[in-house]
Amino acid sequence: MLNAFVSLLALVGAIPGQPAPAFSEMSAEGTEISLGQFDGKTVVLEWTNDGCPFVQKHYNSNNIQLLQKRAAAEGIVWIQVISSAEGKQGYADAARAKQLNEARGAQPAHVLLDADGSMGRAYGAKTTPHMFIIDGEGIVRYNGAIDTIPTADPEDIQHAQNYVSTALQQMKNGGEVVTKVSKPYGCSVKYADS
Amino acid sequence: MTEPRAMLRAVLAVFALFAVAQAQTGPVVETGHASSRLIAEKSAAVPGDTLWVALAQELDEGWHVYWKNPGDSGLPLELRWNLPEGWEAGEIGYPLPHRLPLGPLTNFGHEGSPTFLVPLEVPDDAEPGSTARFDVLAEWLICLDVCIPESAELTMTIPVMASAADMPAQSARIRTARSALPRDLGLDAQWAMDGENVVLRIEGAPTGKAFFFPERGGTIEPSAPQAQHRHEGALYLSMTPGIDFRLEKPEEIAGVLVLDMDGQEVGVEILARESAAPVASPEILASLGSGASGATEGGAGNIALVFLFALLGGVVLNAMPCVFPIVFLKAASVAKLGGADRSTIQKDALAYTAGVLVTFAAMAGLLLALRGAGAQLGWGFHLQSPVAVGFFAVVVFLIGLNLAGLFEVGTSVQGAGSGLTRKPGLKGSFFTGLLAVVVAAPCIGPFLGLPIGFALSAPPVAAIAVFLALGLGLALPYLMLTVVPQLVQALPKPGAWMVRLKQVFSFAMFGTVAWLTWVVSLQAGPQGVLALGIAFVLAAFGGWLFGLAQEKGGARPLQLAAALALTAALLPLAMLKTAEGPAYVGSLAKEPYDEARIAALQAEGTPVFVDFTAAWCVTCQYNKRVVLDSPEGQALFARTGTVFMVADLTNPDPVITAAIERQGRSGVPLYLYYNRKGETEILPQILTLDRLEETLERT
Known part of the structure; x- marks a missing residue:
C-alpha cells in the first residue's frame, strides 16, 4: 500500500528546475551507467520502444539519428532508455538493443536496459518517445514531447518545432529553456504490470 | 391548393423520406x-x-x-x-x-x-x-x-x-x-493547496463515488488516487498535482466530475477557482489524509474529540436495546465472579475486553477492505446478509440453551452443580466480547455518528484506532471491575440463585432469537424462516447430545454425534438467499426513498421526513413501534402534511448508503427532516414523541 503510494508519487518524476533523479542502469555495452559520471555535461534521455509507431516515425525519417549525431558533435550525452518489461512490446536485451541501433543507423552514447522500469518510474516516463534534458549541474531543464505535432505521420516532422533541439540551442546560448514542459506523446511505456 | 397537388406532395414527401433514409x-x-x-x-x-x-x-x-x-x-x-x-x-x-x-x-x-x-x-x-x-x-x-x-x-x-x-x-x-454529456449544474467549486495536494471543494455535488477528470493534461496526475469526503452537501477531493501544475499553478482547474450512481454514470462540468483560504476544515483535511498539514493543532483537538465521542459512545452502547441481550449474558458471567479472587476477575475482564477489541479491529478491517474494493457498505453491513443473521440467530439460540441448562460450556465433565464454583472460562469471556460487538455493530447509538462517519473516510490506521476506542468504551464498565475491586465485593456470594438467574437470562436470548428470525423473514422470506427453523432444531439436538455426553462423563460417540448435529445445523443456513421485494412493513402511508421526489416536494414547500432504517436495527424498530408508527406519531405526520419516506437498508443499497454518508453518518437509525424552507435537520437516534412534535410543528 505504502509502496504503491510512493511509486505513484514518483511518477510525477523529473521536474524542470529540480535535481534530476539519480540512476544507475546496465547499458547494452554491459557497463553500469549512472548520472553522476556525466558531471559538467548535458545529458539527453530518450525513452524508446522500437515497436511503437511514434518512435518509428522519428527513426524511419532519420529525425532522431540526426539529433543524436548533432548532440554527439556538441559533447552532449544522448542516452536511450528502454523500459519495456520482458515479454512486452519494445523489450530488448543487450544484443537486440545493439542490433536495433545498427539496423537503423542510430548512434546514441548509451542504451540503458531498464526492464524493471525503475528508472522510467523515477523519471515519470510516460510515453515513447519521452524526452528529458539534464544540464551539467544535474538539474532537469526539459521534460516532455520530442516535437510540437503529436502524430505518427512522418510527414508532420518537417512542420513541427522540435522541442529538444530548441531547448539545447537555448541552453547553449546560456539562456533559460523557454518551454520546460510539454505533454509527451506516443505509446505508453510498456512497464511491467504492478 | 387543389386535391391532386396535395396528394402529389404527400407522396413526394414519403418518397423523400425513403430516399434520405x-x-x-x-x-x-x-x-x-x-x-x-x-x-x-x-x-x-x-x-x-x-x-x-x-x-x-x-x-x-x-x-x-x-x-x-x-x-x-x-x-x-x-x-x-x-x-x-x-x-x-x-x-x-x-x-x-x-x-x-x-x-x-x-x-x-x-x-x-x-x-x-x-x-x-x-x-x-x-x-x-x-x-x-x-x-x-x-x-x-x-x-x-x-x-x-x-x-x-x-x-x-x-x-x-x-x-x-x-x-x-x-x-x-x-x-x-x-x-450523457457532462452537465453544467453551475456548481460552486474552489480549490486550494494542502501541503503537496490539491484539495477541491464542490458545493452541492450529486451523490455517488466521484472521480475528477481534468480537462488538460499535466494538471492532475491521472494515476494518483483521489481521496474523497462529503460534508454538509459539499464534496471534497484531494488530488495529486501533475507536472504543469507543479511548475506553474493554474488560475482555474477545469474538468469533468464523473459520479458513479448505482452503476449509472453522471458527468458534471467543473470550473474551480483558486481560493486564498483553505477550502476545507482541518478535520476534513485529516479525513482526506491530505498533505502534511493534516495534523494542525485544531485538527489534533478535533481528533481527540472524535476519540472521546467514540469512547463515550461505546459506554452508552451498553444501554442500547440491541446490546441488551449481551449485557444479560455478561451479567450472568459477572455474577459468577462474586467471591472470586482479584486476579481471576482481572483476567476475566481483560479476556472480555480482548474479545471486544479483536472483533472490532477485524470487522473494521474487513469493512475498510471491502470499501477500498469499491463496495458501498456502511457499519452493520454484515447483518445485510441473511446467512450471517441466520448464523447469529443459531449462536444466540445455543447460548440461550446453555443458559437454560441444557448443556455446559468450557467445563470439564463434572456435573452442573460443581460447575457453579468453577473458575469462569477465559475463552467464554472472550467469546462474549466477540458476540457483543457483532450484535452491537448495527446499533449506532448516541455520540457514535461523528466518530464512525469520521472513521469511514479516514486513513485505515486512524479508522481502526477510532473503532478500538469505541470497543474500549463498550468494555469499560467491566474493566472497572478490575480497577475498583470493591465493586466485586458488593456482588452476592454464588449460590443456587445463580442457576435461576441464568435460566431467567436465557429468555433474553430467546427474545433475540425471535427478533433475528423476524429479520431473516424479511430478508429471505418464508423459505428462509423454514431453513432457519431446521437449523434451530438441529442445533438444539446437538446441544442436547452435548449435555448428555457431559452427564455420561464425556462419552466419545455422544460428543461426536453432538458435533455432527451442530455442523449439520449450519447447512440449511447456506441456503438463505436475499429475497426480492419491499422489506419494510408499516401501516402509515409511506413512500420509498427517492431523491428526485424529495427535490420535487421541497420545491413546492412540502416537508419530508426520511426514516433511514433496517430490520436488523433494533433501535430503529424501537423508534418505529414507540414513536413513528404510534397513533400519535401518525396523526402528527398527517396533521403537518409531512411526507413520510422510508430508506430501507435491510438489504444493501448503494443509493441509501451514499445518502447516509452525505450526512456524515454511516449507519441506521438516521432521521432526516426537510422542513418547508428547504433546511434539513437530523433528529436524535432515540426518538420521542415530544421531540418529533416540536420539530414538525415548528416550521
Whole structure:
C-alpha cells in the first residue's frame, strides 16, 4: 500500500528546475551507467520502444539519428532508455538493443536496459518517445514531447518545432529553456504490470 | 391548393423520406481495430438549425480510444472537417471518460462503442431541396497495450429541407450520447493547496463515488488516487498535482466530475477557482489524509474529540436495546465472579475486553477492505446478509440453551452443580466480547455518528484506532471491575440463585432469537424462516447430545454425534438467499426513498421526513413501534402534511448508503427532516414523541 503510494508519487518524476533523479542502469555495452559520471555535461534521455509507431516515425525519417549525431558533435550525452518489461512490446536485451541501433543507423552514447522500469518510474516516463534534458549541474531543464505535432505521420516532422533541439540551442546560448514542459506523446511505456 | 397537388406532395414527401433514409449514415470504414461511420440525428439539414452528427465507432474487444485529455499517454480524436460553404462544426462532445490503468500509468478513454458528437451549424441561406455533402478526416490512436494510429475519411450526404424528421436508430444513439454529456449544474467549486495536494471543494455535488477528470493534461496526475469526503452537501477531493501544475499553478482547474450512481454514470462540468483560504476544515483535511498539514493543532483537538465521542459512545452502547441481550449474558458471567479472587476477575475482564477489541479491529478491517474494493457498505453491513443473521440467530439460540441448562460450556465433565464454583472460562469471556460487538455493530447509538462517519473516510490506521476506542468504551464498565475491586465485593456470594438467574437470562436470548428470525423473514422470506427453523432444531439436538455426553462423563460417540448435529445445523443456513421485494412493513402511508421526489416536494414547500432504517436495527424498530408508527406519531405526520419516506437498508443499497454518508453518518437509525424552507435537520437516534412534535410543528 505504502509502496504503491510512493511509486505513484514518483511518477510525477523529473521536474524542470529540480535535481534530476539519480540512476544507475546496465547499458547494452554491459557497463553500469549512472548520472553522476556525466558531471559538467548535458545529458539527453530518450525513452524508446522500437515497436511503437511514434518512435518509428522519428527513426524511419532519420529525425532522431540526426539529433543524436548533432548532440554527439556538441559533447552532449544522448542516452536511450528502454523500459519495456520482458515479454512486452519494445523489450530488448543487450544484443537486440545493439542490433536495433545498427539496423537503423542510430548512434546514441548509451542504451540503458531498464526492464524493471525503475528508472522510467523515477523519471515519470510516460510515453515513447519521452524526452528529458539534464544540464551539467544535474538539474532537469526539459521534460516532455520530442516535437510540437503529436502524430505518427512522418510527414508532420518537417512542420513541427522540435522541442529538444530548441531547448539545447537555448541552453547553449546560456539562456533559460523557454518551454520546460510539454505533454509527451506516443505509446505508453510498456512497464511491467504492478 | 387543389386535391391532386396535395396528394402529389404527400407522396413526394414519403418518397423523400425513403430516399434520405439511406443518406443519414455515411459508409462504414473499417480500420485495423475499429469500424467508424458518420450518423445524423435528423433526416435532413434545416437552414438556420443545428444538425447533430456523430462519429460512431465500434472498437475491437479490449481496445480503447482516448478522451480529450488522454491521461498519461495516448492522443485524443482529431477531426478535420470539409463542410459546404457557410457550415460550421462545433467542438467534439466526448462520451464520459473512463480510467484505463496500464501498469503504473493511467489513461482516460473509451471502450466498446463510443459516440463522438459534433453539432453542425447549418447556414440560414442553405437552399432547401439541395443536397449537402460533407466529409471529415478522422484520426485517432487506438491501443490495447500496443498502440496503433488509425485514420479514416468519412463522408455523408444529407438533403437540405425546411423540416426534418427523426431517424429512429441514429436519433436514439445521438440522443443517448447527448444526454450523457457532462452537465453544467453551475456548481460552486474552489480549490486550494494542502501541503503537496490539491484539495477541491464542490458545493452541492450529486451523490455517488466521484472521480475528477481534468480537462488538460499535466494538471492532475491521472494515476494518483483521489481521496474523497462529503460534508454538509459539499464534496471534497484531494488530488495529486501533475507536472504543469507543479511548475506553474493554474488560475482555474477545469474538468469533468464523473459520479458513479448505482452503476449509472453522471458527468458534471467543473470550473474551480483558486481560493486564498483553505477550502476545507482541518478535520476534513485529516479525513482526506491530505498533505502534511493534516495534523494542525485544531485538527489534533478535533481528533481527540472524535476519540472521546467514540469512547463515550461505546459506554452508552451498553444501554442500547440491541446490546441488551449481551449485557444479560455478561451479567450472568459477572455474577459468577462474586467471591472470586482479584486476579481471576482481572483476567476475566481483560479476556472480555480482548474479545471486544479483536472483533472490532477485524470487522473494521474487513469493512475498510471491502470499501477500498469499491463496495458501498456502511457499519452493520454484515447483518445485510441473511446467512450471517441466520448464523447469529443459531449462536444466540445455543447460548440461550446453555443458559437454560441444557448443556455446559468450557467445563470439564463434572456435573452442573460443581460447575457453579468453577473458575469462569477465559475463552467464554472472550467469546462474549466477540458476540457483543457483532450484535452491537448495527446499533449506532448516541455520540457514535461523528466518530464512525469520521472513521469511514479516514486513513485505515486512524479508522481502526477510532473503532478500538469505541470497543474500549463498550468494555469499560467491566474493566472497572478490575480497577475498583470493591465493586466485586458488593456482588452476592454464588449460590443456587445463580442457576435461576441464568435460566431467567436465557429468555433474553430467546427474545433475540425471535427478533433475528423476524429479520431473516424479511430478508429471505418464508423459505428462509423454514431453513432457519431446521437449523434451530438441529442445533438444539446437538446441544442436547452435548449435555448428555457431559452427564455420561464425556462419552466419545455422544460428543461426536453432538458435533455432527451442530455442523449439520449450519447447512440449511447456506441456503438463505436475499429475497426480492419491499422489506419494510408499516401501516402509515409511506413512500420509498427517492431523491428526485424529495427535490420535487421541497420545491413546492412540502416537508419530508426520511426514516433511514433496517430490520436488523433494533433501535430503529424501537423508534418505529414507540414513536413513528404510534397513533400519535401518525396523526402528527398527517396533521403537518409531512411526507413520510422510508430508506430501507435491510438489504444493501448503494443509493441509501451514499445518502447516509452525505450526512456524515454511516449507519441506521438516521432521521432526516426537510422542513418547508428547504433546511434539513437530523433528529436524535432515540426518538420521542415530544421531540418529533416540536420539530414538525415548528416550521
